[in-house]
Amino acid sequence: MTNKHPLIYVSIAAALATLPATVLAQAASATADLNTAEMPRVTQAVNNSAVSIVGNSHLKFISSAKPTASVPDSMRMNHMQLILQRSALRTSALESLITAQHDPASSKFQQWVTPAQFGESFGIADADIAAVKSWLTSQGFTVNGVYPNKMQIDFSGTAGQVRQAFHTQENRYTINKVSHIANASDISVPSALRSVVVGIAGLNDFRPQPMHVPPQVAQYDAAKHNFKAKQTPASSAAVGTKPALQFNSSLRGFVPNDMNVIYNTTALYSSGLTGTGITIAVVEDQDMDVSDWPNFVSQFSLGGYGGTFNQFQPQLTPSTSNCTDPGGASPGGESIETVLDAEWSTAMAPGAHIWVATCSDSDTSNFFGGVFMAADNLINGTARPNVISASYGFGEGFTDTASKTAIDLMWAQADAEGISVFVSTGDSGSNPSFNGSIINGYGIDANSFATSPNDTGVGGTDTADILDGTTSKYFSSTPNSLYGTALSYVPELTWNTACGNTLAAKSMGFATALQFCKKSLKSDPFGFNVTSESGSGGPSSVDAKPAWQRQVLGAAKDQSRDLPDVSLFGGSYGGVSWVILCTGAYPCTPNFTSPVELVAGTSLSSPMFAGVQALLDQGLSNGGLSAYQGNAAPTLYALAQKQFRSSLAACNSDNGTKGTSACVFHTITSGGNSTNCLQVAAFDQVTPDCYFYATIPNLFDFYGPALVGLTSTSTSTYNNTTAAFAAQPGWNFANGLGTVNANNLLAAWKKFVHLP
Structure with missing residues (x-):
């Protein structure tokens, strides 16, 4: 069972009692x-x-x-x-x-x-x-x-x-x-x-699923400074999770210092901004081993920043008894999703208070399950976090109207209370409902948890150095004292493990992704390497486009709330790059003498951006503003609109460090999230929004004939215009506004709100 931390409720009440009178007065006058x-x-x-x-x-x-x-x-x-x-x-x-x-x-x-x-x-x-x-x-x-x-x-x-x-x-x-x-x-x-x-x-x-790639257990090779896969959980060997091209068994495990360097949070740490005084809540439906977090903090030398950790079940007053301990705190039963969210929000904001808010799915019949209860009870509680990260998802096509209304209501209330909410957009390209499988029977869709206009949807990127052959330019061959190897910002592309990855196709010598896909199938006649694993994005079929999303360069000419808003690292083509977790089953040890778990997915991207927001909150609060900023998206789009008008080419992620050092956003123009899709005769389903390029006579050597294609807005033509969806200058469905330089983002945000 979870470590209860009974003093948390006392400390929360004490914190409320010390709120400045001006904050309470503002709430009264709003x-x-x-x-x-x-x-x-x-x-x-x-x-x-x-x-x-x-x-x-x-x-x-x-x-x-x-x-x-x-x-x-x-x-x-x-x-x-x-x-x-x-x-x-x-x-x-x-x-x-x-x-x-x-x-x-x-x-x-x-x-x-x-x-x-x-x-x-x-x-x-x-x-x-x-x-x-x-x-x-x-x-x-x-x-x-x-x-x-x-x-x-x-x-x-x-x-x-x-x-x-x-x-x-x-x-x-x-x-x-x-x-x-x-x-x-x-x-x-x-x-x-x-x-x-x-x-x-x-x-x-039909409950949402965590948005991460099944973890791999790997052993560090001190001589070669990389990891070797020791064990892949059975679930990760499932059909639909293999990349179109499998690289060798050498794996790269990113550590907090790598992400701090790439997204320039290190400059904020140097100025004393580590998230101190800010609370990040990650909402979950299963516990984690409470020894994981201090192990992670110790392994990566984050303990000196003063961050704290609490795992608890948020309750209403008076209680409705709808949130009980879900269990799973033992090393063998904990949730990898919970561990990922808690540790990697800390990785970006090491001084922040981390609340792991968990509720059992078994308490409720509600579609959103324990994750909904945890978030909803926090938002309606007496003590509320500054930031919430939710790394779960399902498409709007799998969400009934009442549940979708409840989700949007919840995030609107959070926004009005000043809570910044970040939600992963998904791990299966243009339809987020197929994480770990392949899009079939459904067309383009968007994550119903993220399409509210009152949250910020976070997509996934990949570092381009592996496919570009530029690793030595951006990464040291030997790790530093914090185990990091990143030297600077690294060019990025959309995270996409499918043959629809245009940069991967180019690196293999193909003029187009379509050519690459057709060639790949010749050596894979049963389609075992067909996959939809990719960062997700797409238009809502429910929520209307907010005004702040209309004006930015590249915005889709539709009436829909579109995803993602922003992105951060999510995973890699070929399964090369991951992040390291310290788990109960595989604790971290100095110099990684014992095996660790490596994980990826937009479940990583969202808590990392929540950590970035905590740094912003502290910096803005130090300048005299509230420590609560509400939904980040309206301000992010306002800042992007200004940058895109003046520095679109200079801030292209492909430029790497050169030319982008003054940018707030790195716009992603390489790749896209067009992935494989299937239409299986035995399933008697029609798959829309799919350009079929071949027939597999016996899918997976079991299901019989199937059409295989790439997600597309046209079923008769496939190119950069119809691919669902290609990265492009400005905002796009693949990566939104792009990734951020955290230090520059704070400077621009302060200017926007008229702080010195």
């Missing part, structure tokens, strides 16, 4: 002059015989799936969330406030709100909440509590009660060989309540 008063919208008696269908309240693809069994009426469905619908007036008022909170010229700049203020001004009227609660109770449900945001009601019951009250049957379905439960049809609610009900988050269990 909503003081907002005219959001309104009459209750539930004005008729609730009649169970008069019901209205709630459209899009079940997963669309379930309609064409055949159930394997009905769920028994007795099955418990705990901690479902009834998501409420705010009025147009309050929706508009919230959007206006958040815009003003990010505008340095506004009188409401950085006047963040509390959860109670959020609920009072932007939630549902108390009388309407009482009406919904009363009806739920009358149907036999247990109402566990109403969130402070007054936008969600936590309740529990059985599948039979769900069927009776909401007029939908819970069934079991086998999707991709995994058994799931889901409601077979849209729900219905009493017509009297329809205007205040969005739906129920928790009627299916």
Whole structure:
């Protein structure tokens, strides 16, 4: 079980008690002059015989799936969330406030709100909440509590009660060989309540997956200064995770000092900015061994910066009991995702407080599971972090409307409270739902956790030195005292392990990626090296494009919230470059005399950027601003717009250190995240957004014939224009605005908010 750290609650309360009066006064005044008063919208008696269908309240693809069994009426469905619908007036008022909170010229700049203020001004009227609660109770449900945001009601019951009250049957379905439960049809609610009900988050269990590549266990070779793979977990040998070209067994394990040098956080450390006083929360559904973090800090000499670590289960007041210890703290049972998030946020902000907030998936029927509960309880709690990183994902095509609304509501509330949220965009190219497998049956999609306009989506890059043959220019042949070898910023390309990687194709002597793919298949007739592993990006089919994303050079000419916003290192072509973890099963030892675990993925990119934000928060706070900055994206786009107008060519990542030393963003123009996609005859599915270039007679020597292609916006033509998606100057779907020079980013941010 997890180490409980009982003093955390005392220290949190003490911290709140010492908040400057100006901060509390700002919270009080942020909503003081907002005219959001309104009459209750539930004005008729609730009649169970008069019901209205709630459209899009079940997963669309379930309609064409055949159930394997009905769920028994007795099955418990705990901690479902009834998501409420705010009025147009309050929706508009919230959007206006958040815009003003990010505008340095506004009188409401950085006047963040509390959860109670959020609920009072932007939630549902108390009388309407009482009406919904009363009806739920009358149907036999247990109402566990109403969130402070007054936008969600936590309740529990059985599948039979769900069927009776909401007029939908819970069934079991086998999707991709995994058994799931889901409601077979849209729900219905009493017509009297329809205007205040969005739906129920928790009627299916298609939960998001962590966005990392399965780790490899490797042993350091002191003579050659590299790692040799000793053991690859069975899951990482799965079909769809192999690169189109496998390099030799020599692996490179990046350490914190490498990322500090590449993204220039070292300059901030030299000026005393290490994240001191800033709290980063990583939200998880499984614990980690609490000895890992101090081992990581000790191994990489990060202990002198004063960072702290706490692993706990965030609770509401009064408690709804929807967050219990998920377990997994033993060396053999811990979550690699949790270890990765905790250690690599510290790697970038070694002086920050790290909160590992975990909730069990088994507590809830909610789609987002324990990760949702951990984040939501923090945002609605009495003590709130400055920064949150969430490294989980699923495409919008796998997310029902109520769950998507709940996610967007959560991040909007975080933004209004001043919390900066970073979310991994995914590890499978133009559709984030296929991490560890291959895109099939679905087209272009975007991570539903990241497409809110109130969070910052983080994609993945790869260092270009291996494919360019320039390693000796950017890396030392021998490590320094911190085990680092990076000498400076390194040119980057989109992380993409598939044959759609254009720089890889060029390095192999092919004019195009398509030629490379066709040639690769000749030596791989069963398609075992076909893969979709790549940093993800794409347009939302739900959320509209925010104003701050429209103006930047390269912005897609669509109406969608597009991903990613920014990127950092995520992985490498050929499986060469990784980052090092210190885990319970494989602790780090001085000089790496024992094996370690190496890992990659955009699950790395997000916590690293959260660490960068912690450095910014400290620097801005030292200048007199709030230690909370809210969603980083609006400011990042404003800064990028200015840079792209004046220094687009000079700040191209391909220039490396030369010419980019004064840049805030390194724009990524090499590569892209167009990956393999399949259409398998045996699956009787059509795969859209795929340009098919060949037929595999017997896929994986098992499934029979399949079409293999590359993700594309055209099914008849494949080139740099149609590839989904190519890197290009300015913003792009492959890497967003690019990666950052942290020191230059702080300087530009301070100028933007008029600090000296």
